[in-house]
Amino acid sequence: LAKTTQPISMDSYEGQEVNITCSHNNIATNDYITWYQQFPSQGPRFIIQGYKTKVTNEVASLFIPADRKSSTLSLPRVSLSDTAVYYCLVGEGFSGGYNKLIFGAGTRLAVHP
Amino acid sequence: GAVVSQHPSRVICKSGTSVKIECRSLDFQATTMFWYRQFPKQSLMLMATSNEGSKATYEQGVEKDKFLINHASLTLSTLTVTSAHPEDSSFYICSASSEGARFYGYTFGSGTRLTVV
Numbered sequence: 001l002a003k004t005t006q007p008i009s010m011d012s013y014e015g016q017e018v019n020i021t022c023s024h025n026n027i028a029t030n031d032y033i034t035w036y037q038q039f040p041s042q043g044p045r046f047i048i049q050g051y052k053t054k055v056t057n058e059v060a061s062l063f064i065p066a067d068r069k070s071s072t073l074s075l076p077r078v079s080l081s082d083t084a085v086y087y088c089l090v091g092e093g094f095s096g097g098y099n100k101l102i103f104g105a106g107t108r109l110a111v112h113p
Numbered sequence: 114g115a116v117v118s119q120h121p122s123r124v125i126c127k128s129g130t131s132v133k134i135e136c137r138s139l140d141f142q143a144t145t146m147f148w149y150r151q152f153p154k155q156s157l158m159l160m161a162t163s164n165e166g167s168k169a170t171y172e173q174g175v176e177k178d179k180f181l182i183n184h185a186s187l188t189l190s191t192l193t194v195t196s197a198h199p200e201d202s203s204f205y206i207c208s209a210s211s212e213g214a215r216f217y218g219y220t221f222g223s224g225t226r227l228t229v230v
Contacts, residue, residue: 036221043119043206043221044157087156100147101208101219103157 004088009108018075020107022088025069033064033071036087038106044087048073075109083111116140117209119222126197126229134192134225136207142187143209147219148180151204163190197229 005023012018024033032051036044048055050062050071061074075082087106116139126132136146145164149157161177163169163184171177179201181193190209194201207222 041204041224041226043117043208043224045221046219100159100162102159103149105156 004090004104006086006088006104006107008105009110011110011112012078013112014079015077018078018082018109018111020073020075020086020088020109021070022073023070024088024090027068027090031068031090033062033068034089034091035060035062035073036089038085038087044103047086078109078111080111080113082109084109115220117143117207117220117222119207119225121225122223123226124228126227128198128229129196131193131195132197132227134194134205134207134227136190136192136209136222138188138209138220141209143190144187145210146184146190147208147210148182148190148192149206149208151206151224157206160192194227197227199229202227202229 003026010020032049034049035047037047038044048057048060048062050064052064052068055062063072063074073086085106085108087103089101091101118137118139120135124132145162147162148160150160151157159172160175160180161169161171161182163182165184165187169182179195181195184190190207192205204224204226206224208219210219
């Protein structure tokens with residue numbers, strides 16, 4: 001399983017765009033990149049998943065360069081409710097199956113008024 | 114779709130007693146379920162992987178006789194913390210996946226806060 005490295009914490013203000021970068025130098029050919037969000041005393045919640053280039057959904061965008069050794073989660077116009085821990089995970093085919101998820105330290109995002 | 118229900122959300126027990134935590138997939142059949150433990154301000158730590166109808170696979174350092182996992186059906190997995198001690202106090206989270214699931218990613222339960230007194 002590829003190891004990931006993220007900033008430990010980030011601070012932002014309401015209305016700003018937040019970009020969280022994750023390094024995964026040893027990503028394998030079959031690996032996908034998935035981001036989860038976790039609020040205190042809750043289970044992680046799926047945000048977005050991608051394999052290459054750019055993926056966008058209603059809550060975030062995921063940018064993956066051609067070498068796939070890093071990825072950037074982009075949260076547009078954050079609000080106070082986006083204060084949470086964000087985890088970047090890399091593994092084979094998270095669309096189902098038996099692959100276990102190993103969590104790194106995550107990035108603690110604090111959004112200020 | 115893809116909802117995982119975890120129960121109880123919070124439990125307090127006396128030292129030496131056992132506690133059972135249930136994890137149910139409500140709208141899909143979970144071929145595999147995972148159990149995590151999370152201490153305050155720390156990341157999730159995988160404890161074990163359970164496949165329906167077979168023995169769970171435990172991560173290194175996790176005592177299988179202390180943390181009993183049963184995955185008797187495709188919608189239910191249970192984690193029993195036996196002879197609990199204060200150091201077992203933690204936030205326990207389950208996750209489920211299904212082969213061929215139509216959703217991306219794994220679905221997590223809402224977690225169980227265990228306090229051993």
